[in-house]
Amino acid sequence: MLGRIQDWFDRRGNGWTVLGGWILTRILILLIFALFERFVIGDVYYYHRKIVAMFDVGLPQTLNEYPTPVAWILTIPYVLGAGTQTGYAIAFIAGMMALDAAFTFLLWRHNGRTHDRSINFWLLFVLFVGPLSYLRFDILPAVLAGAAVLYARRTPWLTGVLTGLGAAIKLWPALLWLAFLAHRPTRRTVTVAFLASGVGLALVSLVFGGWSRLVSPLTWQSGRGLQIESIWATPLMIARAGDPRQWTVDMSPFQAYEIFGPGVSVLLVLSNVATLLGLAAIIALYVRGFRAKAPDAVAVGLVVLSIVGIMIVTNKTLSPQYLLWLGGPMAALLLLKRNQVTEPEQRTIRRLAGQLLVLALLTQLVFPLLYNGLLGGGGRPMLVLATAVTALRNLALLAFAVELVIQAWRFLGVDRASVSVESA
Template identity: 30%
Template sequence: MIARRHATRLVLLWSAFLAVHALTAATGWIYPSQPMGDVVLVYEPWSTAALTGGPIVGITETWVYPQLALAPMLATKILSAPLVPVLGVAGAYLVAWAVLVTALDAVAFAFLLGRRPATGHRAAGWFWIAALLLLGPIAMYRIDAVTVPIAIVGGLWLLRRPAVAAALLTIGAWIKIWPGALLLAALVAARTRMRMLITAAAVTAGIVVVLFVLGADDEILGFLTEQTGRGLQIEAVAATPFLWLAVVGAARIEYSFDILTFQIAAPGADAVGAILTPLMVLVAVVLVAVGARKTMRGAAVARLFPPLAMSLVVTLIALNKVGSPQFQSWLIVPALLWIVMDRTRAAAPALLVLALCALTCLVYPLNYDALLRAEALPVVILSVRNALLVVLLAVGIRALARVPVSASNTNRE
């Protein structure tokens, strides 16, 4: 009877997981504002150029992403080849991308559930399904979608296989930087930090050596320098007051052809954008210092890691001059791991993440054209979304400050 109940729960979870992925993939073809645009208009040309003797982003020319981001793009191009005669180049690439993301998510989902998932793992599974459904196609049709399952498996292995966890999080950071925040939280919270640090350094060294062999030189850290030219993007938290100025005609929304984003043009916008990165670094340093003090005083990893990871990831979003909607997918990982590690205290942050996913989808892609016209309704929705990001940061910091410390925990993992 018990075995049958476990089997039924697994069937329901997997059925919902696959159905939501299929629905989310399909909405990319239906929703306005072309939510699949980056995949077909940017990733496909990059991968085609790399495979046909053209420029290789991150190797022969500076790129906005870390170099390993090209790997899933190339894999998608190869997977799409048999579909081209039926769907055409663009359609084949989009379908192959959705299949690749679904397959990676399925691997992580299998790691999360196992054969007999505990209550916390089942709750985390349902949370992931709900978050994906609410966030919509932006959760699948961006390079960030590849890093989410990698980061989830890395987080799940943090206590049992810390070296593997460090390797996965490092690989994730070489695809899109944000998993580095989880690695940093793990290095602070775990007692196996030296093993993890050595592993992360070894993986990074291996990647750099391969890049040098392939011909990269100054381009290796180009993904850092390429960000310096960005202005204040309209969806960034700090852009919210300027958006309201745009509503009344006192600011403008302009498109940057260099960065391919919509940015704020208004007095003071550049100054605000300039202080955000130093402020982000400062807040991250303070959070790490608080976490390190908790660790030294004996805080348990399962209590310390989730709020520290969440706070660091939200800091990367809330204090960023870029406000891309896919950033919300990052929040799924620390929330999911919080449910797994410390379910009784994960409800508030998990609900906030679900609300953020829903509000983000309402802004992009559903009301994005109206936002670009600076209409009041999408600006209201975006303002609420950005306010909730600040609330989530406060919730994470509050939970971090309340992590108990005890000398009896000094040897616990």
């Protein structure tokens, strides 16, 4: 049934169906927020408090967990909202929705002004992640990464700029730069643009915020503990559901709920080892991409997704908004696969997109719908249920990341010149 609906959009979808789908799904997100998830707005109020305080304490002491340009970006809603908390929240949400709308429009334009699976995926993905999509700023690096994949062949300098901007906002997009260099003809263009934007913003940040503010996101991240939603906390969270007395879940100084008790130090070490192994896997993908004869945009897009997946599953922290990072590149990949890969390969990409939609829905169940149960509220049954759903999501996310790496490795080894490509 779903396949028939997708086929209908591929044949008859147009700008009006895109606009109608966007409006309908986004109204649903706002309704979910108003009726069930209003408390998720807490981080937006936190941003407002920090920006208000910045005028007293200065930029070097503001939002040290984020790169310096984030403080500038988060000042925009303060100005648009006339400095009030309510105005800030409205301006912030409107800004994130505008980014979402812009990326939807970009997908439509790149697809020849038609409504296809890539747009349907993006509309559903943001809906399944839920109001959190608009109550954190992670949709910004997601859109930048997705747009970078879209422009990698058409306008490589723009890919470099977008990747540099993403790195200046969230750091991890810097790892995507070498993935785009797999395409030999555009290496220099991408590199110059990436360095101009990324390093340029780093220098500006150094001038206005100082050295300690420039490196504060790295020191902040290194000091964090085992976040309860992370892959590596899963064994202890399961054990805690069986015997809550041995482990404590509490808010840490890093504004995140972490688990404390037996086994935490061991799993922190294992997560550090996994991070190193993940970096080794990323380097292996880089090398294979550089050695490939002519990797196409689809192969590079899978490498981008693999890098993001590896960063998420190997980390000792995992916040629900991290899943947004995968959505932009996946939507771009669904668009690029048309007429570029064989039918079996198209089915593989569509299956990966379907798995990501399921992960998005599970993530909204974990946070915010079952989060109180995960913290111990609602009694033992809710704790067991919330822990089971979180464990299921984490296992599925781990399997998804592994499959991304496998598929990226396989696609990089395909010589397109010898492959007969069928239409979508």
